[in-house]
Amino acid sequence: MTTLIPEKATIAELAEGLRSRRFSAVELTGHYLNEIKRDTNNAFITVNETASTQARAADELLASGQAGPLAGIPVAIKDVLATRGLKTTAGSKMLAEYVPSYTATAVQRLLDTGMVLLGKTNCDEFAMGSSNENSAFGPVKNPYDDTRVSGGSSGGSAVAVASGLAPVALGTDTGGSVRLPASFCGVVGLKPTYGRISRYGLIAMASSLDHVGIFSRTAADAALLLNAMAGHDLHDATSGREPVPSYADMISRELPKLRIGVPREYLQDANPLVEKLLQDAQEVYGRNSEIEFVDVSIPRLPYALSVYYICASSEVSANLARYDGLRYGFHAEIEGSLEDTYRHNRSALGPEVRRRIMLGTFALSSGYYDAYYHKAMQVRQLLRDDFIAAFKKADVLLCPASPAPAFKIGEKISDPLTMYLSDMYMTAANLVGIPAVAFPTGLVDGLPVGLQFMAPAWSEATLLALVHRFETASR
Protein backbone atom coordinates (compact mmCIF):
# COMPACT_ATOMS: atom_id res chain seq x y z
CA MET A 1 0.00 0.00 0.00
CA THR A 2 2.73 2.44 0.96
CA THR A 3 4.29 2.04 -2.45
CA LEU A 4 0.94 2.91 -4.03
CA ILE A 5 0.46 6.13 -2.13
CA PRO A 6 2.74 9.03 -2.81
CA GLU A 7 3.98 9.81 0.70
CA LYS A 8 2.85 13.39 0.47
CA ALA A 9 -0.16 12.81 -1.70
CA THR A 10 -2.70 15.50 -2.49
CA ILE A 11 -6.41 14.84 -2.60
CA ALA A 12 -6.40 14.91 -6.39
CA GLU A 13 -3.68 12.23 -6.49
CA LEU A 14 -5.52 10.05 -3.98
CA ALA A 15 -8.84 10.52 -5.80
CA GLU A 16 -7.17 9.45 -9.03
CA GLY A 17 -5.79 6.34 -7.30
CA LEU A 18 -9.25 5.47 -6.01
CA ARG A 19 -10.87 5.95 -9.41
CA SER A 20 -8.25 3.99 -11.31
CA ARG A 21 -8.64 1.26 -8.64
CA ARG A 22 -4.98 1.26 -7.75
CA PHE A 23 -6.30 1.09 -4.19
CA SER A 24 -9.70 1.06 -2.50
CA ALA A 25 -10.97 3.50 0.13
CA VAL A 26 -10.72 0.65 2.65
CA GLU A 27 -7.04 0.13 1.78
CA LEU A 28 -6.37 3.85 1.84
CA THR A 29 -7.98 4.22 5.26
CA GLY A 30 -6.05 1.16 6.48
CA HIS A 31 -2.83 2.79 5.36
CA TYR A 32 -3.49 5.94 7.38
CA LEU A 33 -4.71 3.99 10.44
CA ASN A 34 -1.40 2.09 10.38
CA GLU A 35 0.53 5.33 10.12
CA ILE A 36 -1.45 6.71 13.09
CA LYS A 37 -0.52 3.60 15.13
CA ARG A 38 3.15 4.30 14.43
CA ASP A 39 2.89 7.99 15.33
CA THR A 40 5.31 9.06 18.06
CA ASN A 41 4.31 12.74 18.11
CA ASN A 42 1.03 12.29 20.07
CA ALA A 43 -1.12 13.73 17.27
CA PHE A 44 -4.31 11.78 18.00
CA ILE A 45 -6.45 11.44 21.11
CA THR A 46 -9.04 9.01 19.74
CA VAL A 47 -8.98 6.79 16.65
CA ASN A 48 -12.32 6.21 14.94
CA GLU A 49 -13.13 2.50 15.24
CA THR A 50 -15.77 2.79 12.52
CA ALA A 51 -13.41 4.31 9.93
CA SER A 52 -13.25 1.07 7.93
CA THR A 53 -17.05 0.87 7.80
CA GLN A 54 -17.18 4.45 6.49
CA ALA A 55 -14.51 3.53 3.95
CA ARG A 56 -16.55 0.53 2.73
CA ALA A 57 -19.52 2.85 2.18
CA ALA A 58 -17.19 5.21 0.26
CA ASP A 59 -16.05 2.32 -1.95
CA GLU A 60 -19.69 1.61 -2.78
CA LEU A 61 -20.25 5.28 -3.55
CA LEU A 62 -17.18 5.28 -5.82
CA ALA A 63 -18.38 2.12 -7.58
CA SER A 64 -21.76 3.75 -8.21
CA GLY A 65 -20.11 6.50 -10.24
CA GLN A 66 -21.94 9.14 -8.16
CA ALA A 67 -18.94 10.08 -6.03
CA GLY A 68 -17.62 13.61 -5.73
CA PRO A 69 -13.94 14.60 -5.46
CA LEU A 70 -13.75 13.90 -1.71
CA ALA A 71 -15.32 10.42 -1.61
CA GLY A 72 -13.07 7.92 0.13
CA ILE A 73 -10.55 10.57 1.19
CA PRO A 74 -9.67 10.26 4.89
CA VAL A 75 -9.75 13.29 7.20
CA ALA A 76 -8.66 13.96 10.79
CA ILE A 77 -10.74 16.22 13.04
CA LYS A 78 -9.60 18.42 15.92
CA ASP A 79 -11.06 17.16 19.17
CA VAL A 80 -13.16 20.27 19.81
CA LEU A 81 -15.62 19.45 17.00
CA ALA A 82 -18.47 17.21 18.15
CA THR A 83 -18.73 13.78 16.55
CA ARG A 84 -21.75 11.69 17.38
CA GLY A 85 -20.82 8.48 19.19
CA LEU A 86 -17.11 9.34 19.11
CA LYS A 87 -15.43 10.78 22.20
CA THR A 88 -14.81 14.53 22.00
CA THR A 89 -12.56 15.71 24.82
CA ALA A 90 -11.56 19.28 23.87
CA GLY A 91 -8.14 18.23 25.18
CA SER A 92 -9.53 18.57 28.71
CA LYS A 93 -9.81 16.33 31.73
CA MET A 94 -13.22 18.01 32.15
CA LEU A 95 -14.57 16.29 29.01
CA ALA A 96 -12.28 13.24 29.02
CA GLU A 97 -15.25 10.86 28.71
CA TYR A 98 -17.68 13.08 26.78
CA VAL A 99 -19.43 11.35 23.87
CA PRO A 100 -21.55 13.81 21.85
CA SER A 101 -25.06 12.97 20.73
CA TYR A 102 -24.70 14.99 17.50
CA THR A 103 -22.11 15.83 14.87
CA ALA A 104 -20.79 19.32 14.07
CA THR A 105 -22.11 20.67 10.76
CA ALA A 106 -18.58 21.14 9.35
CA VAL A 107 -17.76 17.48 10.02
CA GLN A 108 -21.16 16.25 8.84
CA ARG A 109 -20.80 18.07 5.52
CA LEU A 110 -17.46 16.33 4.94
CA LEU A 111 -18.91 12.93 5.87
CA ASP A 112 -21.81 13.59 3.49
CA THR A 113 -19.32 13.78 0.60
CA GLY A 114 -18.02 10.31 1.49
CA MET A 115 -14.94 11.39 3.43
CA VAL A 116 -13.70 8.96 6.06
CA LEU A 117 -13.15 10.16 9.64
CA LEU A 118 -9.81 8.77 10.87
CA GLY A 119 -10.01 10.12 14.39
CA LYS A 120 -9.83 13.07 16.73
CA THR A 121 -6.64 15.04 17.01
CA ASN A 122 -4.86 16.36 20.06
CA CYS A 123 -5.15 20.07 20.88
CA ASP A 124 -4.64 22.59 23.64
CA GLU A 125 -7.34 22.36 26.30
CA PHE A 126 -10.52 24.04 24.99
CA ALA A 127 -8.32 25.35 22.13
CA MET A 128 -6.39 27.70 24.43
CA GLY A 129 -2.71 27.78 23.63
CA SER A 130 -0.05 28.54 21.06
CA SER A 131 2.16 25.46 21.54
CA ASN A 132 -0.15 22.48 22.20
CA GLU A 133 1.50 22.01 25.60
CA ASN A 134 -1.82 22.67 27.37
CA SER A 135 -3.51 19.39 26.43
CA ALA A 136 -4.61 17.08 29.24
CA PHE A 137 -3.40 14.30 26.92
CA GLY A 138 0.18 15.55 26.67
CA PRO A 139 1.96 17.86 24.24
CA VAL A 140 2.12 17.29 20.49
CA LYS A 141 5.67 17.16 19.15
CA ASN A 142 6.94 18.79 16.00
CA PRO A 143 7.62 16.23 13.23
CA TYR A 144 10.73 18.14 12.14
CA ASP A 145 12.27 18.07 15.62
CA ASP A 146 10.56 16.22 18.45
CA THR A 147 12.12 18.45 21.11
CA ARG A 148 10.07 21.32 19.68
CA VAL A 149 6.38 22.24 19.86
CA SER A 150 3.89 21.61 17.08
CA GLY A 151 2.28 24.98 17.63
CA GLY A 152 -1.26 25.27 18.92
CA SER A 153 -3.94 25.01 19.57
CA SER A 154 -4.70 22.64 16.64
CA GLY A 155 -1.28 20.95 16.90
CA GLY A 156 -2.50 17.39 16.37
CA SER A 157 -4.22 18.27 13.08
CA ALA A 158 -1.14 20.13 11.81
CA VAL A 159 1.14 17.20 12.67
CA ALA A 160 -1.30 14.67 11.19
CA VAL A 161 -1.10 16.39 7.79
CA ALA A 162 2.62 17.24 8.03
CA SER A 163 3.69 13.69 8.88
CA GLY A 164 1.37 11.80 6.55
CA LEU A 165 -1.12 10.53 9.15
CA ALA A 166 -3.97 12.16 7.22
CA PRO A 167 -4.10 13.94 3.86
CA VAL A 168 -6.18 16.79 5.30
CA ALA A 169 -7.53 17.82 8.69
CA LEU A 170 -9.88 20.27 10.38
CA GLY A 171 -8.78 22.62 13.11
CA THR A 172 -10.21 25.70 14.75
CA ASP A 173 -8.73 29.19 14.83
CA THR A 174 -9.68 31.73 17.52
CA GLY A 175 -6.42 33.70 17.51
CA GLY A 176 -4.14 31.76 15.16
CA SER A 177 -4.79 28.17 16.24
CA VAL A 178 -4.83 26.86 12.66
CA ARG A 179 -2.28 29.18 11.07
CA LEU A 180 0.44 29.07 13.74
CA PRO A 181 0.72 25.25 13.93
CA ALA A 182 0.45 25.09 10.12
CA SER A 183 3.43 27.43 9.93
CA PHE A 184 5.42 25.48 12.58
CA CYS A 185 4.76 22.18 10.75
CA GLY A 186 5.12 23.32 7.14
CA VAL A 187 1.56 22.87 5.86
CA VAL A 188 -1.18 25.18 4.55
CA GLY A 189 -3.57 26.51 7.22
CA LEU A 190 -6.71 28.39 6.18
CA LYS A 191 -8.92 30.43 8.47
CA PRO A 192 -11.90 31.55 6.38
CA THR A 193 -14.12 34.59 6.88
CA TYR A 194 -16.11 34.77 10.12
CA GLY A 195 -19.36 32.93 9.37
CA ARG A 196 -18.09 31.14 6.24
CA ILE A 197 -18.15 27.71 7.95
CA SER A 198 -20.82 26.84 10.51
CA ARG A 199 -19.69 26.49 14.11
CA TYR A 200 -22.62 24.29 15.13
CA GLY A 201 -21.05 21.50 17.18
CA LEU A 202 -17.83 23.39 17.83
CA ILE A 203 -17.13 23.49 21.56
CA ALA A 204 -17.12 27.25 22.10
CA MET A 205 -14.06 29.12 23.29
CA ALA A 206 -14.69 32.77 22.28
CA SER A 207 -17.75 33.02 20.08
CA SER A 208 -16.96 36.33 18.33
CA LEU A 209 -13.53 34.95 17.34
CA ASP A 210 -13.96 31.19 16.83
CA HIS A 211 -13.58 29.84 13.28
CA VAL A 212 -13.38 26.35 11.80
CA GLY A 213 -10.26 26.05 9.62
CA ILE A 214 -8.49 23.66 7.29
CA PHE A 215 -5.05 22.01 7.24
CA SER A 216 -3.81 20.70 3.89
CA ARG A 217 -0.70 20.12 1.83
CA THR A 218 -1.85 22.44 -0.94
CA ALA A 219 -4.18 25.35 -1.62
CA ALA A 220 -6.15 23.12 -4.01
CA ASP A 221 -6.89 20.64 -1.23
CA ALA A 222 -8.04 23.43 1.08
CA ALA A 223 -10.33 24.70 -1.70
CA LEU A 224 -12.02 21.30 -2.01
CA LEU A 225 -12.73 21.09 1.71
CA LEU A 226 -13.90 24.69 1.89
CA ASN A 227 -16.34 24.05 -0.94
CA ALA A 228 -17.78 21.09 0.93
CA MET A 229 -18.24 22.95 4.23
CA ALA A 230 -18.94 26.61 3.39
CA GLY A 231 -22.40 28.09 3.41
CA HIS A 232 -25.30 28.91 5.61
CA ASP A 233 -26.42 26.52 8.32
CA LEU A 234 -29.81 26.76 10.01
CA HIS A 235 -28.18 25.51 13.20
CA ASP A 236 -25.75 28.44 13.40
CA ALA A 237 -27.30 31.91 13.44
CA THR A 238 -23.84 33.44 12.86
CA SER A 239 -23.19 31.49 9.66
CA GLY A 240 -23.16 33.74 6.59
CA ARG A 241 -25.54 33.72 3.64
CA GLU A 242 -22.93 34.88 1.14
CA PRO A 243 -22.97 32.66 -1.99
CA VAL A 244 -20.33 29.93 -2.08
CA PRO A 245 -18.19 30.15 -5.24
CA SER A 246 -16.32 27.19 -6.68
CA TYR A 247 -13.02 27.75 -4.87
CA ALA A 248 -11.57 24.62 -6.45
CA ASP A 249 -12.11 26.00 -9.97
CA MET A 250 -11.08 29.55 -9.11
CA ILE A 251 -7.61 28.93 -7.70
CA SER A 252 -5.94 28.02 -10.98
CA ARG A 253 -7.53 30.82 -13.01
CA GLU A 254 -5.43 33.77 -14.10
CA LEU A 255 -5.18 36.30 -11.29
CA PRO A 256 -6.46 39.77 -12.02
CA LYS A 257 -4.13 42.69 -11.41
CA LEU A 258 -3.37 42.56 -7.70
CA ARG A 259 -1.85 44.91 -5.19
CA ILE A 260 -0.11 43.18 -2.27
CA GLY A 261 0.35 45.37 0.78
CA VAL A 262 2.86 44.68 3.54
CA PRO A 263 1.69 46.51 6.67
CA ARG A 264 4.41 48.93 7.74
CA GLU A 265 3.75 48.16 11.40
CA TYR A 266 4.87 44.56 10.91
CA LEU A 267 8.18 45.71 9.43
CA GLN A 268 9.10 48.09 12.24
CA ASP A 269 10.44 45.54 14.70
CA ALA A 270 10.83 42.63 12.29
CA ASN A 271 13.76 40.29 12.89
CA PRO A 272 16.17 39.28 10.06
CA LEU A 273 14.27 36.01 9.45
CA VAL A 274 10.98 37.80 8.91
CA GLU A 275 12.64 40.34 6.61
CA LYS A 276 14.18 37.55 4.56
CA LEU A 277 10.85 35.69 4.24
CA LEU A 278 9.12 38.81 3.00
CA GLN A 279 11.91 39.53 0.52
CA ASP A 280 11.71 35.97 -0.85
CA ALA A 281 7.96 36.30 -1.33
CA GLN A 282 8.35 39.65 -3.06
CA GLU A 283 10.81 37.98 -5.40
CA VAL A 284 8.42 35.10 -6.22
CA TYR A 285 5.38 37.30 -6.74
CA GLY A 286 7.34 40.18 -8.23
CA ARG A 287 8.10 38.00 -11.28
CA ASN A 288 4.44 38.39 -12.21
CA SER A 289 3.94 41.77 -13.86
CA GLU A 290 0.28 41.77 -12.79
CA ILE A 291 1.29 41.86 -9.13
CA GLU A 292 2.38 45.09 -7.52
CA PHE A 293 3.69 45.58 -3.98
CA VAL A 294 2.38 48.62 -2.13
CA ASP A 295 3.05 50.22 1.24
CA VAL A 296 0.11 50.21 3.66
CA SER A 297 -0.38 51.20 7.25
CA ILE A 298 -2.65 49.71 9.92
CA PRO A 299 -1.96 52.13 12.76
CA ARG A 300 -3.78 50.14 15.46
CA LEU A 301 -2.11 46.82 14.56
CA PRO A 302 0.35 47.00 17.50
CA TYR A 303 -2.66 46.85 19.83
CA ALA A 304 -4.27 43.76 18.30
CA LEU A 305 -2.76 41.28 20.73
CA SER A 306 -3.91 43.31 23.75
CA VAL A 307 -7.42 43.62 22.32
CA TYR A 308 -7.43 39.90 21.59
CA TYR A 309 -6.45 38.77 25.07
CA ILE A 310 -9.17 40.95 26.63
CA CYS A 311 -11.95 40.00 24.18
CA ALA A 312 -11.06 36.30 23.98
CA SER A 313 -10.59 35.86 27.73
CA SER A 314 -13.82 37.71 28.52
CA GLU A 315 -15.77 35.41 26.21
CA VAL A 316 -13.92 32.40 27.61
CA SER A 317 -14.96 33.33 31.15
CA ALA A 318 -18.61 33.39 30.03
CA ASN A 319 -18.54 30.35 27.71
CA LEU A 320 -16.75 28.12 30.18
CA ALA A 321 -19.06 28.95 33.08
CA ARG A 322 -21.13 25.99 31.88
CA TYR A 323 -18.44 23.56 33.02
CA ASP A 324 -19.61 23.18 36.58
CA GLY A 325 -19.54 19.39 36.61
CA LEU A 326 -23.33 19.14 36.83
CA ARG A 327 -24.27 19.57 33.19
CA TYR A 328 -21.11 18.32 31.51
CA GLY A 329 -18.12 16.19 32.19
CA PHE A 330 -16.03 15.69 35.28
CA HIS A 331 -18.06 15.34 38.42
CA ALA A 332 -17.19 14.36 41.95
CA GLU A 333 -19.57 14.13 44.88
CA ILE A 334 -18.16 16.08 47.75
CA GLU A 335 -19.34 17.25 51.13
CA GLY A 336 -20.21 20.92 51.02
CA SER A 337 -22.43 23.53 49.45
CA LEU A 338 -23.45 23.94 45.82
CA GLU A 339 -20.70 26.58 45.44
CA ASP A 340 -18.17 24.14 46.91
CA THR A 341 -19.33 21.51 44.42
CA TYR A 342 -18.90 23.87 41.46
CA ARG A 343 -15.46 24.94 42.60
CA HIS A 344 -14.36 21.40 43.27
CA ASN A 345 -15.54 20.17 39.85
CA ARG A 346 -13.89 23.10 38.07
CA SER A 347 -10.55 21.97 39.46
CA ALA A 348 -10.61 19.60 36.46
CA LEU A 349 -9.81 22.64 34.27
CA GLY A 350 -6.10 23.06 33.51
CA PRO A 351 -3.83 26.03 34.36
CA GLU A 352 -4.09 27.94 31.05
CA VAL A 353 -7.88 27.67 30.97
CA ARG A 354 -8.10 28.86 34.58
CA ARG A 355 -5.71 31.73 33.80
CA ARG A 356 -7.87 32.94 30.91
CA ILE A 357 -11.09 32.54 32.87
CA MET A 358 -9.57 34.73 35.58
CA LEU A 359 -8.27 37.32 33.12
CA GLY A 360 -11.70 37.52 31.47
CA THR A 361 -13.50 37.65 34.80
CA PHE A 362 -11.24 40.55 35.77
CA ALA A 363 -11.86 42.43 32.50
CA LEU A 364 -15.62 42.10 32.92
CA SER A 365 -15.75 42.80 36.65
CA SER A 366 -17.27 45.89 38.19
CA GLY A 367 -14.81 48.79 38.19
CA TYR A 368 -12.70 47.37 35.34
CA TYR A 369 -15.26 46.76 32.58
CA ASP A 370 -14.89 50.23 31.05
CA ALA A 371 -11.12 50.36 31.29
CA TYR A 372 -10.60 46.91 29.80
CA TYR A 373 -13.49 45.18 28.01
CA HIS A 374 -15.22 48.28 26.69
CA LYS A 375 -11.90 49.92 25.76
CA ALA A 376 -10.78 46.74 23.94
CA MET A 377 -14.03 46.61 21.97
CA GLN A 378 -13.55 50.25 20.91
CA VAL A 379 -9.98 49.60 19.76
CA ARG A 380 -11.29 46.51 17.95
CA GLN A 381 -13.65 48.79 16.01
CA LEU A 382 -10.77 51.15 15.18
CA LEU A 383 -8.72 48.17 14.00
CA ARG A 384 -11.55 47.25 11.65
CA ASP A 385 -11.59 50.84 10.33
CA ASP A 386 -7.83 50.55 9.74
CA PHE A 387 -8.25 47.34 7.75
CA ILE A 388 -11.07 48.83 5.65
CA ALA A 389 -8.78 51.76 4.82
CA ALA A 390 -5.84 49.45 4.04
CA PHE A 391 -7.96 47.35 1.67
CA LYS A 392 -8.61 50.50 -0.38
CA LYS A 393 -4.88 50.62 -1.13
CA ALA A 394 -4.13 46.90 -1.32
CA ASP A 395 -6.20 43.91 -2.41
CA VAL A 396 -4.44 41.54 -0.03
CA LEU A 397 -2.03 41.92 2.86
CA LEU A 398 1.13 39.87 3.28
CA CYS A 399 2.83 39.32 6.64
CA PRO A 400 4.82 36.70 8.51
CA ALA A 401 3.00 33.84 10.18
CA SER A 402 5.27 33.78 13.22
CA PRO A 403 8.19 35.83 14.53
CA ALA A 404 10.31 32.63 14.68
CA PRO A 405 10.13 28.91 13.82
CA ALA A 406 8.84 26.33 16.34
CA PHE A 407 10.35 26.80 19.79
CA LYS A 408 11.48 24.14 22.29
CA ILE A 409 8.95 22.23 24.37
CA GLY A 410 8.98 23.84 27.82
CA GLU A 411 10.71 27.00 26.62
CA LYS A 412 7.79 29.37 27.14
CA ILE A 413 5.34 27.40 29.24
CA SER A 414 6.24 29.12 32.52
CA ASP A 415 5.88 32.61 31.05
CA PRO A 416 2.33 33.10 29.69
CA LEU A 417 2.97 36.59 28.31
CA THR A 418 5.93 35.41 26.21
CA MET A 419 3.80 32.52 24.97
CA TYR A 420 0.99 34.93 24.01
CA LEU A 421 3.44 36.98 21.92
CA SER A 422 3.79 33.96 19.56
CA ASP A 423 0.41 35.02 18.15
CA MET A 424 1.48 38.60 17.36
CA TYR A 425 0.81 38.22 13.61
CA MET A 426 -2.29 36.09 14.06
CA THR A 427 -5.00 37.72 16.13
CA ALA A 428 -5.91 40.72 13.93
CA ALA A 429 -7.63 38.52 11.31
CA ASN A 430 -9.83 36.98 14.01
CA LEU A 431 -10.64 40.34 15.60
CA VAL A 432 -11.96 41.79 12.33
CA GLY A 433 -13.30 38.50 10.93
CA ILE A 434 -11.35 38.49 7.65
CA PRO A 435 -9.96 35.36 5.95
CA ALA A 436 -6.28 34.53 6.33
CA VAL A 437 -4.05 31.72 5.15
CA ALA A 438 -0.63 30.60 6.39
CA PHE A 439 1.52 28.75 3.88
CA PRO A 440 4.99 27.20 4.03
CA THR A 441 7.83 28.97 2.24
CA GLY A 442 10.68 26.61 3.11
CA LEU A 443 13.00 25.53 5.92
CA VAL A 444 15.37 27.57 8.06
CA ASP A 445 17.88 25.46 10.03
CA GLY A 446 15.73 22.42 9.28
CA LEU A 447 12.52 23.95 10.63
CA PRO A 448 9.52 25.09 8.56
CA VAL A 449 8.77 28.79 8.25
CA GLY A 450 5.87 30.46 6.56
CA LEU A 451 4.01 33.56 5.55
CA GLN A 452 0.42 34.70 5.80
CA PHE A 453 -2.01 36.46 3.48
CA MET A 454 -5.10 38.31 4.67
CA ALA A 455 -7.89 39.61 2.44
CA PRO A 456 -11.28 41.32 2.74
CA ALA A 457 -14.21 39.22 3.95
CA TRP A 458 -15.37 36.47 1.56
CA SER A 459 -12.16 36.60 -0.55
CA GLU A 460 -10.95 33.08 0.22
CA ALA A 461 -10.59 32.36 -3.50
CA THR A 462 -7.99 35.13 -3.90
CA LEU A 463 -6.01 33.87 -0.90
CA LEU A 464 -5.95 30.30 -2.15
CA ALA A 465 -5.07 31.41 -5.70
CA LEU A 466 -2.07 33.35 -4.35
CA VAL A 467 -0.86 30.37 -2.33
CA HIS A 468 -1.35 28.16 -5.39
CA ARG A 469 0.88 30.58 -7.37
CA PHE A 470 3.59 30.30 -4.75
CA GLU A 471 3.38 26.49 -4.78
CA THR A 472 3.65 26.40 -8.56
CA ALA A 473 6.54 28.88 -8.64
CA SER A 474 8.56 27.04 -5.99
CA ARG A 475 7.93 23.54 -7.36
Add this chain to the structure above:
Amino acid sequence: MAHAITPAEVEKIAKLARLDLTDAERERSTRELSSIIGYIDRLSEVTTEGVASYETAGEPLAKLREDAGVIFDGRESLIAEGSFKDGMLVTKGVFSDRAKHDHPDS
Protein backbone atom coordinates in the same frame (compact mmCIF):
# COMPACT_ATOMS: atom_id res chain seq x y z
CA MET B 1 -4.87 52.64 33.66
CA ALA B 2 -1.61 50.96 34.77
CA HIS B 3 -2.73 48.37 37.23
CA ALA B 4 -0.89 45.89 39.41
CA ILE B 5 -3.07 43.02 40.56
CA THR B 6 -3.06 42.31 44.30
CA PRO B 7 -3.51 38.88 45.93
CA ALA B 8 -6.83 40.14 47.34
CA GLU B 9 -8.05 40.94 43.82
CA VAL B 10 -6.99 37.51 42.59
CA GLU B 11 -8.99 35.99 45.44
CA LYS B 12 -12.04 38.05 44.46
CA ILE B 13 -11.70 37.14 40.76
CA ALA B 14 -11.34 33.45 41.63
CA LYS B 15 -14.49 33.60 43.74
CA LEU B 16 -16.45 35.25 40.91
CA ALA B 17 -15.13 32.64 38.48
CA ARG B 18 -15.85 29.77 40.88
CA LEU B 19 -12.27 28.57 40.94
CA ASP B 20 -10.45 27.19 43.97
CA LEU B 21 -6.85 28.36 44.19
CA THR B 22 -4.07 26.86 46.25
CA ASP B 23 -1.70 29.30 47.98
CA ALA B 24 0.92 28.63 45.31
CA GLU B 25 -1.63 29.26 42.53
CA ARG B 26 -2.74 32.50 44.15
CA GLU B 27 0.85 33.70 44.34
CA ARG B 28 1.57 32.66 40.74
CA SER B 29 -1.70 34.10 39.40
CA THR B 30 -0.97 37.45 41.02
CA ARG B 31 2.38 37.59 39.26
CA GLU B 32 1.12 36.30 35.88
CA LEU B 33 -2.02 38.42 35.70
CA SER B 34 -0.02 41.53 36.66
CA SER B 35 2.44 40.87 33.86
CA ILE B 36 -0.30 40.17 31.26
CA ILE B 37 -2.35 43.20 32.28
CA GLY B 38 0.85 45.28 32.32
CA TYR B 39 1.25 44.44 28.63
CA ILE B 40 -2.44 44.99 27.84
CA ASP B 41 -2.35 48.41 29.47
CA ARG B 42 -0.81 49.80 26.26
CA LEU B 43 -4.44 50.09 25.12
CA SER B 44 -4.63 53.30 27.18
CA GLU B 45 -2.43 54.97 24.52
CA VAL B 46 -5.26 54.70 21.98
CA THR B 47 -7.71 57.59 21.79
CA THR B 48 -11.20 56.08 21.81
CA GLU B 49 -13.39 59.02 22.75
CA GLY B 50 -16.72 58.73 20.96
CA VAL B 51 -15.78 55.44 19.26
CA ALA B 52 -18.55 52.89 19.10
CA SER B 53 -17.92 49.44 20.49
CA TYR B 54 -17.18 46.69 17.93
CA GLU B 55 -20.14 44.74 16.70
CA THR B 56 -19.98 41.72 14.45
CA ALA B 57 -20.27 42.92 10.85
CA GLY B 58 -23.65 44.10 9.57
CA GLU B 59 -24.72 40.67 8.32
CA PRO B 60 -28.31 40.00 9.36
CA LEU B 61 -28.67 37.01 11.59
CA ALA B 62 -29.78 33.81 9.97
CA LYS B 63 -33.50 33.69 9.34
CA LEU B 64 -35.25 31.63 11.93
CA ARG B 65 -36.27 28.14 11.02
CA GLU B 66 -39.92 27.30 10.74
CA ASP B 67 -41.56 27.01 14.14
CA ALA B 68 -42.21 23.32 13.89
CA GLY B 69 -41.31 20.31 15.96
CA VAL B 70 -38.21 18.38 14.96
CA ILE B 71 -37.78 14.73 15.83
CA PHE B 72 -34.43 14.20 17.57
CA ASP B 73 -33.21 10.76 16.63
CA GLY B 74 -30.38 10.62 19.13
CA ARG B 75 -32.37 9.63 22.23
CA GLU B 76 -30.30 6.49 22.87
CA SER B 77 -27.06 8.42 22.64
CA LEU B 78 -28.28 10.77 25.37
CA ILE B 79 -29.66 8.14 27.72
CA ALA B 80 -27.24 5.40 28.66
CA GLU B 81 -28.46 1.87 29.26
CA GLY B 82 -29.73 1.36 32.79
CA SER B 83 -30.60 5.03 33.22
CA PHE B 84 -34.13 4.24 34.38
CA LYS B 85 -35.23 2.79 37.69
CA ASP B 86 -38.92 2.21 38.37
CA GLY B 87 -39.74 4.33 35.33
CA MET B 88 -37.77 7.29 36.68
CA LEU B 89 -34.60 8.72 35.14
CA VAL B 90 -31.66 8.24 37.51
CA THR B 91 -29.08 11.05 37.48
CA LYS B 92 -25.77 11.51 39.23
CA GLY B 93 -25.94 12.80 42.81
CA VAL B 94 -24.85 16.34 43.44
CA PHE B 95 -24.35 16.38 47.20
CA SER B 96 -23.04 13.59 49.30
CA ASP B 97 -24.32 15.32 52.42
CA ARG B 98 -27.81 16.76 52.00
CA ALA B 99 -27.77 18.47 55.40
CA LYS B 100 -25.08 20.89 54.22
CA HIS B 101 -26.59 21.91 50.93
CA ASP B 102 -27.59 25.43 51.94
CA HIS B 103 -26.03 28.08 49.75
CA PRO B 104 -23.33 29.93 51.70
CA ASP B 105 -24.83 33.30 50.72
CA SER B 106 -28.40 32.40 51.69
